Amino acid sequence: MDTDAAQVVHFSNYFRFFERAEEEFYSRLGFNFGEFAKKGLWFPRVEAVCRYRKPARFNDLVEVELVVEELREKSVKYGFRVFNNESKDLLAEGYLVAVVADRQSGKAVAIPKDIVEKLKPFCK
Amino acid sequence: MDTDAAQVVHFSNYFRFFERAEEEFYSRLGFNFGEFAKKGLWFPRVEAVCRYRKPARFNDLVEVELVVEELREKSVKYGFRVFNNESKDLLAEGYLVAVVADRQSGKAVAIPKDIVEKLKPFCK
Amino acid sequence: MDTDAAQVVHFSNYFRFFERAEEEFYSRLGFNFGEFAKKGLWFPRVEAVCRYRKPARFNDLVEVELVVEELREKSVKYGFRVFNNESKDLLAEGYLVAVVADRQSGKAVAIPKDIVEKLKPFCK
Amino acid sequence: MDTDAAQVVHFSNYFRFFERAEEEFYSRLGFNFGEFAKKGLWFPRVEAVCRYRKPARFNDLVEVELVVEELREKSVKYGFRVFNNESKDLLAEGYLVAVVADRQSGKAVAIPKDIVEKLKPFCK
Numbered sequence: 001m002d003t004d005a006a007q008v009v010h011f012s013n014y015f016r017f018f019e020r021a022e023e024e025f026y027s028r029l030g031f032n033f034g035e036f037a038k039k040g041l042w043f044p045r046v047e048a049v050c051r052y053r054k055p056a057r058f059n060d061l062v063e064v065e066l067v068v069e070e071l072r073e074k075s076v077k078y079g080f081r082v083f084n085n086e087s088k089d090l091l092a093e094g095y096l097v098a099v100v101a102d103r104q105s106g107k108a109v110a111i112p113k114d115i116v117e118k119l120k121p122f123c124k
Numbered sequence: 125m126d127t128d129a130a131q132v133v134h135f136s137n138y139f140r141f142f143e144r145a146e147e148e149f150y151s152r153l154g155f156n157f158g159e160f161a162k163k164g165l166w167f168p169r170v171e172a173v174c175r176y177r178k179p180a181r182f183n184d185l186v187e188v189e190l191v192v193e194e195l196r197e198k199s200v201k202y203g204f205r206v207f208n209n210e211s212k213d214l215l216a217e218g219y220l221v222a223v224v225a226d227r228q229s230g231k232a233v234a235i236p237k238d239i240v241e242k243l244k245p246f247c248k
Numbered sequence: 249m250d251t252d253a254a255q256v257v258h259f260s261n262y263f264r265f266f267e268r269a270e271e272e273f274y275s276r277l278g279f280n281f282g283e284f285a286k287k288g289l290w291f292p293r294v295e296a297v298c299r300y301r302k303p304a305r306f307n308d309l310v311e312v313e314l315v316v317e318e319l320r321e322k323s324v325k326y327g328f329r330v331f332n333n334e335s336k337d338l339l340a341e342g343y344l345v346a347v348v349a350d351r352q353s354g355k356a357v358a359i360p361k362d363i364v365e366k367l368k369p370f371c372k
Numbered sequence: 373m374d375t376d377a378a379q380v381v382h383f384s385n386y387f388r389f390f391e392r393a394e395e396e397f398y399s400r401l402g403f404n405f406g407e408f409a410k411k412g413l414w415f416p417r418v419e420a421v422c423r424y425r426k427p428a429r430f431n432d433l434v435e436v437e438l439v440v441e442e443l444r445e446k447s448v449k450y451g452f453r454v455f456n457n458e459s460k461d462l463l464a465e466g467y468l469v470a471v472v473a474d475r476q477s478g479k480a481v482a483i484p485k486d487i488v489e490k491l492k493p494f495c496k
Contacts, residue, residue: 001134001264005127005182005409006475011417012125012391015384016249023307034307037377045383049421058129059271059282103378125388129285130351135293135344136263140373143260147431158431161253169259173297183395183406227254249382253375253430260373306377 008055014092015048018080021064022096029118041112042103046075050094054084061085068122074108075099076119132179138216139172142204145188146220153242165236166227170199174218178208185209192246198232199223200243256303262340263296266328269312270344277366289360290351294323298342302332309333316370322356323347324367380427386464387420390452393436394468401490413484414475418447422466426456433457440494446480447471448491 004010026033036043056062063083070077075097082092099108111119128134150157160167180186187207194201199221206216223232235243252258274281284291304310311331318325323345330340347356359367376382398405408415428434435455442449447469454464471480483491 001128001136001267003129004125005131006414006416007129007131008416010125011420012384012387015387015420019249019384032307034305037306042378044378044380044427045424047421047423048383048387049419051419052417055416057282058285059280125391130290130292132292135296136260136267139260139263139296143373156431158429161430166254168254168256168303169300171297171299172259172263173295175295176293179292181406182409183404249376249384251377252373253379255377255379258373 003058008057009060011050011052014050014052014082014094015096017062017064017082018048018050018066018078018094018096021066021080022078025066025122031115031118037103040103041109042101043098044101045096045098047097048094049096050080050092052092054089054091056082056084056091062091066122067124068119069095069124070097071111071116071119071123073110076111079124127182132181133184135174135176138174138176138206138218139220141186141188141206142172142174142190142202142218142220145190145204146202149190149246155239155242161227164227165233166225167222168225169220169222171221172218173220174204174216176216178213178215180206180208180215186215190246191248192243193219193248194221195235195240195243195247197234200235203248251306256305257308259298259300262298262300262330262342263344265310265312265330266296266298266314266326266342266344269314269328270326273314273370279363279366285351288351289357290349291346292349293344293346295345296342297344298328298340300340302337302339304330304332304339310339314370315372316367317343317372318345319359319364319367319371321358324359327372375430380429381432383422383424386422386424386454386466387468389434389436389454390420390422390438390450390466390468393438393452394450397438397494403487403490409475412475413481414473415470416473417468417470419469420466421468422452422464424464426461426463428454428456428463434463438494439496440491441467441496442469443483443488443491443495445482448483451496 002009002013063085065081067079069079077097079095100111126137187209189205191203193203201221203219224235250257250261311333313329315327317327325345327343348359374381374385435457437453439451441451449469451467472483
């Protein structure tokens with residue numbers, strides 16, 4: 001379902017791979033987006049960028065690498081690189097910028113300290 | 125993005141076509157799902173069925189027919205048929221059963237009267 | 249991205265979970281859909297059914313169980329049950345019927361013997 | 373199905389809106405991606421960028437504006453802006469860069485002249 005009629009992975013799905021890597025990353029850090037939601041925190045994306053190098057095809061296994069490219073008071077920029085798991089070819093690279101916001105007001109707020117502490121070791 | 129590596133529309137997307145037809149139908153009746161949500165009403169699906177006859181391919185235009193197959197106190201069953209717009213071939217047919225529920229409690233409630241009245245003329 | 253504005257997993261995504269389980273199943277059996285495609289084999293779905301019991305929410309981990317419900321000369325019916333990984337609650341159950349077809353002609357053909365042999369131990 | 377648990381349209385779906393606008397644009401120009409595919413032409417994306425200004429919510433109607441930002445020998449850059457149809461607020465803006473490639477070889481080729489002629493009037 002990730003491929004399209006050109007028999008390659010549809011370009012929009014790389015953003016979904018990015019997000020899946022981000023969720024997995026937070027989960028490994030011991031965080032739970034469900035709890036953030038209960039606290040009224042929301043992580044809207046403000047920018048999403050991807051550059052495509054080589055196509056991924058049906059049944060290819062891909063690996064997604066995540067680095068914290070920039071950690072600011074109210075926003076974080078994650079860099080992603082997607083590799084073909086077998087050939088190790090770089091398929092795509094890009095980034096997401098997310099801010100932390102209060103869900104009621106919609107306003108940006110400071111990233112909670114416990115998140116900042118856990119993200120620091122993954123900064124470039 | 126609706127097609128897959130077999131160069132036909134991915135089977136799961138027919139359910140998205142069904143839903144798009146349903147939204148369009150309600151919108152034509154003058155309803156607004158956004159307002160239902162504000163009233164705390166939620167329309168969870170309890171059953172989704174599709175039988176596939178012929179594939180739809182990239183760039184095909186399809187037409188979705190919706191009928192109200194069954195209107196009960198707390199649930200409604202919509203029947204759908206998907207046609208190729210050019211050849212008029214039947215591509216798929218199926219149905220969705222939705223209940224009306226209170227979002228807080230999650231319990232099924234009676235379908236609001238104004239909805240029932242507007243759905244009646246479309247019953248088989 | 250699997251959830252919707254009602255904050256539950258969108259009903260159409262269960263079919264994507266079914267398919268992901270099927271791919272994983274074939275991969276564990278040592279098969280590769282990419283190779284099937286090269287041989288000109290195609291597995292169009294002829295029927296897809298899901299009944300929804302309880303919603304899955306954001307960040308829930310789900311487990312998908314697959315059984316081979318029926319193995320015919322040219323078609324196979326897989327049964328699926330989706331569970332919440334923590335509560336073990338049954339969230340949804342359904343099935344997919346797929347036929348094996350020749351991609352050129354589009355006609356149904358017999359399921360290759362090596363597949364039949366590997367599927368047999370998983371028949372109900 | 374376009375919204376997520378934060379009750380706004382999932383960021384990856386804007387790229388799908390971009391693509392839908394592109395398809396509609398080509399269709400209005402009298403082109404048919406299906407025919408391009410038959411001629412062995414393929415339009416892989418090499419870059420996709422979106423910046424998000426305001427969220428779109430369930431049931432919002434959006435309008436997508438497309439301009440041809442750059443027309444090169446073998447590539448085209450489309451700019452997109454997504455507006456809320458009612459408030460006219462700018463929700464998101466971005467671009468896609470696509471190259472024209474031969475599907476067999478995967479190599480970039482010159483954009484066919486009939487396409488170039490029809491795109492020119494839409495260049496910024």
